[in-house]
Amino acid sequence: MPAELKTWKELPLGGVVPGGTTPEINKTGSWRAERPIWHEDKCIQCLQCWLHCPDDSILTKQQKMVGIDYDHCKGCGVCAAICPKDAITMIPEREGQCGK
Amino acid sequence: MRKVMTGHKAVAEAMRQIEPDVVAVYPITPQSEIAEYYAEYVHDGIVHTELVPVESEHSAMSACIGAAAAGGRVMTATSSQGLALMVEMVYIAAGLRLPIVMALANRALSAPINIHCDHSDAYLTRDAGAFMIFAESAQEAYDYTLIAQKIAEHPKVRLPGIVNLDGFTLTHTADVVEPLEDEAAKKFVGDYQPFSPMLDVDRPSTWGAFAMPDYYFELKRAQQAGMEEVPAVFLHTQEAFAKVAARGYRGFFEGYRLKDAERALVLMGSTAGTAKVAVDELRARGEKVGLLKIWLWRPFPYREVAQALAHVNKVAVMDRALSFGAMGALYNDVCAALVHEKNKPALVNYIYGLGGRDVSTDHILHVFQDLKEAQPAHTLRFVGLRE
């Protein structure tokens, strides 16, 4: 067992993780089967995708949709289904670009 | 001051004195009156508790968990099917180390549907991770509600606690109860110190995080450690309670005329009162009989039970619930307690009082008589059943 794993005596009470949210260190997007692709040219910035994404994976800057956080996106397809302009389409993950 | 009140009122009075920040509760017979009394206190402005009238017991415990994680002192109460619906969340309260104290008005589980007392609901939560106390009387239900709150919130324990009181027999029967003065009760329970409260925005924390196989085991071991702290804290809290109350409890169970007993009963709850009358009757006839009445059922006081029973010849362990396909749960506990003893009594398992079946002094006398002849074997014997 790797040495850096803590023993039961070193764990916080109730498994409560100090320091707030853990998504920054835990990348949970690896089990995606389908990948949403954003087509900027079709996008009208209505932010419906951002509103509906169950995993907070629509990236925004100054209240504008700027892309998808593939480190956490689960590929559920909600964004593609809700988009009124078909500006998000789903492709099989294996066809996606590595690391993008 | 001595007062006449039902077990319900006694528990509600203890809750009023504890004055939790949040009480989330859903009505179910025979628990409802606890919630009703408490709702009155809230309505009349006697307590400053937020009462959350949820839509189910699952929601009751969920709301309790949220409120406790947020940093509040939290209590609830339920019974039977309500607990069955709630049990998923009881495990979570324990895993998150939230000191939620619950009164459990013991009632039989369906089917067939029944509203009367047995301990099948308590047995359902036996392994959930809450410490469990059984009361014999309304007085004990009151006292142990205060004591349980203090144990649950102890920094070494931090676990939910369940105070069991027999449905109807204790909940609906008026009895003489001597509550503490409000100030003494409040001082005894003390102020609540939450840990990592969710609403502390300066020190954010993640509650209910996922644990993979690399950490789940360690977290569960740590939870067990909280349980292992309960016995010492229990005794210490009893002692502190004895200092403020006109009565004292000492130990994980009450031994009644047990020291020189040749035959003894082991049981939990209100039937202990009936059993004491039967014991006195037999003692008057020169029979050396006694009783061991469990207060603290989880964690189970193995060593102390073994010590208290080692000298007895024959012990009847009485379970007020079936554990289908197995011997009674209390019987199994007592067996485990005694298994390493050199001199141990013969054990016989009796099932009694299911679905509120009355248990009279005669029934207990019959058990003592039957125990004389009964061959120790892993066979269930039934009390007051039409064979």
Ligand code: SF4
């Ligand atoms: S596929 Fe699902 S998880 Fe991924 S960005 Fe779209 S809505 Fe969010």
Ligand code: SF4
């Ligand atoms: S829902 Fe479609 S159009 Fe609206 S912001 Fe998202 S991608 Fe653009």
